[in-house]
Structure formats: structure tokens, C-alpha cells
Amino acid sequence: MDIDDLAKRILAGERRALARAITLVESGRADHRQDTLRLFEALKGHGKEALRIGLSGTPGVGKSTFIEAFGMMLTRQGLKVAVLAVDPSSTRSGGSILGDKTRMERLSRDPNAFIRPSPSQSHLGGVARRTREAIDLCEAAGFDVVLIETVGVGQSETVVAELSDLFLLLLAPAGGDELQGVKRGIMEMADIILVNKADGDLKTTAIRTCADYAGALRLLRKRPQDPDGFPKAMTVSALEDTGLATAWDTMQELVDWRRDNGHFDARRAAQARYWFEAELRQSLLSRLEREPMKGLVTAAGRDVENGTQTPSQAAEQVLARLEGRLS
């Protein structure tokens, strides 16, 4: 593969080259991994800093409709928008996101947009690394905004929050009781809560829901990375295209403040450290699958099964035998 040519075409903003590079990043093959490292070497120092927007929402809140309407609004302003998905579910059923682009048909045909479904890979660690590298590729290809979306399933919100400059939580209008359904931990990640479907019969409910969430947000501890009035709750209607411009203004207001006050760069630095440590842990554990650890583990495992050693003793012993080399 001509990596230098691929790099050149990515930097020229060619969507097909970008798609091909992401496929490379997603590959599990060792030679593709080498190509990937060479590609990033070639891209180093080029490209722009996109705004990375994380978006989470459970199935049924209208996430695809929102992304399409929001994305189209941005491209109309001349901005280049990429949409990536973090979907750790192996089944990819029901509300699962970008499995087909037909759900965002208009946006996918827009020359200033790039939509990439989540790879059919269920390991969250792998998905995170692939998404991280895909974001870098989108920045190299000159995208202004990278939307990283996930359906709310446990840990995937954390992954998305650790990959984005700004975290949006998209919610549906609901009765007060259901407010409880949003876990506190997820609320605490949100920079802006968007209550969607503020249209037709649901409009009144959406406004009340928004007020409820605004109240809930005020009860959270003030974070240093927020100017006054943030985190904020707002209503939007992706269907009727209302509130989206205000939401985008609000995002920019927040990001500008964070840039001016050093929080933007600090967050990216902290995220880089987070992913470094995550990769390190994962790589270290993968050593257990390789020699000489593998042989030691197999032998000790047999002792443990036979009952000649306790699990703790055996674990201590395996590490002690490596200790001379390891510690």
C-alpha cells in the first residue's frame, strides 16, 4: 500500500481515502497496524483541530434525526462534518445507530459530510482505540466538526466523553418520574442536555422536562470547566429544525470560554493521558497471552485446578518468577 499517497489524499480531504484509512485502522492484521503507524507518522503535524462533540442518547430519542438535522445545518454554514459511532454492543439490534446510512440519507449524500458506522467489533477497548484514531484521521482530512455518537449502554458514554471536547446528552420529553432514569454519573458528564421532540403534542412536555433537567443540573457540583449557567438544558426539535441554531451557538459559547480559560487544552491533555494509561493496561494484560507468561500461567493454572496451590499463592508465584525481570 502506498502510504504516502494515501496520506496526501487524506490531507487533500478526499473522503474515499479517509474511509480507506479508517478501514486500515480497524484492521486487526499486524501488517495493517504497521501501515497505520506509518500513516500517522506521515500525517503528523498536518491537519487542523476539529471540534469534537460527543453525543449520547438512548434508542427512541431521535438521535439519527438530530444528527442529520444538526449536521445539515453545519454543512450549510460551509463546515465539514464527520460522524463516528461508538457502539460496543455486538448484537447491533433495535436502536443501534449507524448500521445503515439510510437513516441519515440526506447527510450521507452531502459532500461536506462523512458518516462512518461503528465497526462490528464488540470489544470496547478496541472500539475506543479505533475511534480515537478515526478522529485523528478526520482532523487530518480537514473536518471542522467531528460528532462522536453512542447509544447509552453503560461504559460507552465514558469512552465518548473521554474522546470529546464537549458532551451532549440527547433526551426525550418525559414525565418527572422518568427523570430518575438518567444515571447521575451520566448527568455529571453532560455539558449540554438537549430535550428533543419539542414539537407537536410533545412540545409542552418537552419544555417541562427541560425545566426539570435544568433544575437537576443546578443541584450538581459546580465544575471548574464550566462558565456561569453551564451545564445547560435546552429544547430542540430535530424534526422541525428548531432550537438547533441556538444549541450550536451555546456550544460555541462554551467552547470559546473553555479555550480562553485553558480548559480546552487541559481536557485534551488529560484525555491523552487517560488513553495512554488505558492502552498500557491493555497491552500489559495481553502479555499474559504470550510467552513466557503464557507457559507459566498454564502450569500454575493446572496446580490451582488440582488444588495443590490456592489462587492467590499461584498468582503470587507466577509474578515472583517474573519479578527479577519485571520489577
Place this chain on the structure above:
Amino acid sequence: MDIDDLAKRILAGERRALARAITLVESGRADHRQDTLRLFEALKGHGKEALRIGLSGTPGVGKSTFIEAFGMMLTRQGLKVAVLAVDPSSTRSGGSILGDKTRMERLSRDPNAFIRPSPSQSHLGGVARRTREAIDLCEAAGFDVVLIETVGVGQSETVVAELSDLFLLLLAPAGGDELQGVKRGIMEMADIILVNKADGDLKTTAIRTCADYAGALRLLRKRPQDPDGFPKAMTVSALEDTGLATAWDTMQELVDWRRDNGHFDARRAAQARYWFEAELRQSLLSRLEREPMKGLVTAAGRDVENGTQTPSQAAEQVLARLEGRLS
């Protein structure tokens, strides 16, 4: 601390010595860890093999009432019963289990019973190790049955299932729709489902719920460790003390079959390997907090924050520098 004396008193079945030894096991102090290892050395080869029964149930199903009634029934038969709790929640609010023994007042005053609340430690790995060692201590102290209970919160059921010979799921009578509320993964762990509160107004509902679960269990894939008719669903009333004797007979029937067919020992062997591998992973990761890893990690983390290296590059480099010693 006189470890030999402590061991002797545990083997004599002294509850106070058992309680003291579990406190030792729960301690994070390095000298206590050494004492623990010496204690297990002294106990090695002594003690009996208890029946380890795992029990999970969400708050409100009457778990404490069930354990008290079931435990009293066993002690009346002359059996010694220990109750341990796996509660990984740090808050210990609401339905949390053995926070106070007053919820099982009669059982806690029974000389043939031993009740130990979960330590106020939130790390699931630590809780698992402590519970594993507490089980061993209960066996050394001559207990016939060790009940390991947990409130259903995500991973804790897996921990309990991997610590027990038999896994009970305690459920409340409920409408058909709520059947969906029990996750498939939890259902698949259950050996016996007990629908509690089969008394008074709820009796009819309990019987119907039980039939629903029995139907759901029949849809699961047949497991090699089950004789015909298992996993099984039954109704009990902890309040009126009905169904408990039948449930106990059923447990013994299942365990006898598993013993006769080699599944009992095979499960304990597989569990030992499981915990060995879990300990090994945890211990290996803890090396990152110690020199020389710690220094390397700190330095590389700084590079990553500054942007002079990508997270993946830095992780690779740290491990490569250890490679000569490690791989």
C-alpha cells in the same frame, strides 16, 4: 498475633476466632497480609468441605427474611450455617443487605449460625478475594453450609456464582411483563429460582410467576451440569416457612447428582482457575503503581500530555523498554 493459637481456635469452631480471622483477611495492612498467609498455611488440609450456596435477589424480595427462615431450618437440623455478603456498592443504602444483623435477629443469636456483613469496601476485586478467603475460614471452622448473598447489581452476581456450588435466584411475585426485568445472563446462572412471598394475597400471583419462570428456564440451553428437570423454579414463603424444606431437598438432590457425576469437583476446579487468573491480572496491573514501571509511566504520561507522543506510541514504548525483562 499468635497465629497458631488462632488457627487452633478456628478449627475448634470458635465463632469469635472466626470473626477475628475474617477481620484479618479484610485488612489492607501488609503485616496482616503476611499473618493471613501464615494462618492459611496453618489451616491447610484441615476443615471440611461445606456446601457453598450463592443467593441473589433485588431489594424487596425478602432476602433477609428468607435467609433467616432458611438458616433457622438448617440449624434446627443440627447444621452449622454461615452467611457472608458480597455488596460492592459503596453507599450501602436502601436494600443493602447485612449492614445490621438486626434484620436477622433470631439467626444471629443462634449458636450454630455465623453472620458476617459485607466489608465497607467498594472494590469488587477486593470484595471477591476477601469473600473467597472468608469461605475458606468458615470451612476450617466446620460450617456445613455457607450462604453467600448479594443484592443484584451488575457484576456481583458473577462474583457470587464463581464462589458457590449452587446459585439461587430469589424473586418476588410479579406480572408477566416484569419477567423481562431479570436479565438473561442472570437467569442462565441460576440453578434454582425461588419465587418468595407465596403467601396471603400474593400466593396466586406467586404460583403464576413461578410457572412463567419455569417456562422461561425451559427455553434456555440445556447445561451439562444439570440433571433432568433443572434448573428449576419453585415457590416459597419465608414468612410462613413453607416450601423451604422442599427447596432444601431439591438443592441436595441437585448437589448429590453433581457430586456423583463429577460436576461438583469440576466446578470448584474451574472456579479456582477463574480466581487465579483474576488475581494474576490484578496483581500484574498493580505493578504499574510500583517502580520501575511507575517512573516510566509518569515520564511517558508527561510526553503524552504535551503531545510529543500519541497514547499508543507511548504505551508501546513503555512496554518495549521493559520487554527485555518482561517478554
